[in-house]
Amino acid sequence: MFIFFAFIAILPVGLMAQNHIGNWKMSVSDEYGNKTLLEMNISEDGIYTIDFGADGIIETRGKYLVNNG
Numbered sequence: 001m002f003i004f005f006a007f008i009a010i011l012p013v014g015l016m017a018q019n020h021i022g023n024w025k026m027s028v029s030d031e032y033g034n035k036t037l038l039e040m041n042i043s044e045d046g047i048y049t050i051d052f053g054a055d056g057i058i059e060t061r062g063k064y065l066v067n068n069g
Contacts, residue, residue: 020066025054 021044027035037054043062050060 020042022042024040024042026038026040028038029035036052039051039054041049045064046065048062049058050065051057052059
C-alpha cells in the first residue's frame with residue numbers, strides 16, 4: 001500500500017518532466033473502430049502541424065502556448 005501512495009505522490013513530478021516537443025505518430029479510431037494514422041509535429045517555436053492519414057499532406061496547423069502556472 002505504501003508503494004501505491006508513493007507512486008501517486010511522485011506521478012505529477014514525472015508528468016511535468018515530459019516534453020511535448022517532437023514528432024508524434026499514433027492511430028485514432030472512429031466510432032466504427034476504423035483506425036487512421038496520425039502524425040503530429042510540435043516545435044519549440046509554438047507551431048504544431050497535424051497530418052491525418054500520414055500521407056505527407058498537412059491538414060491542420062496552428063500555434064500553441066504552454067502555461068506553466
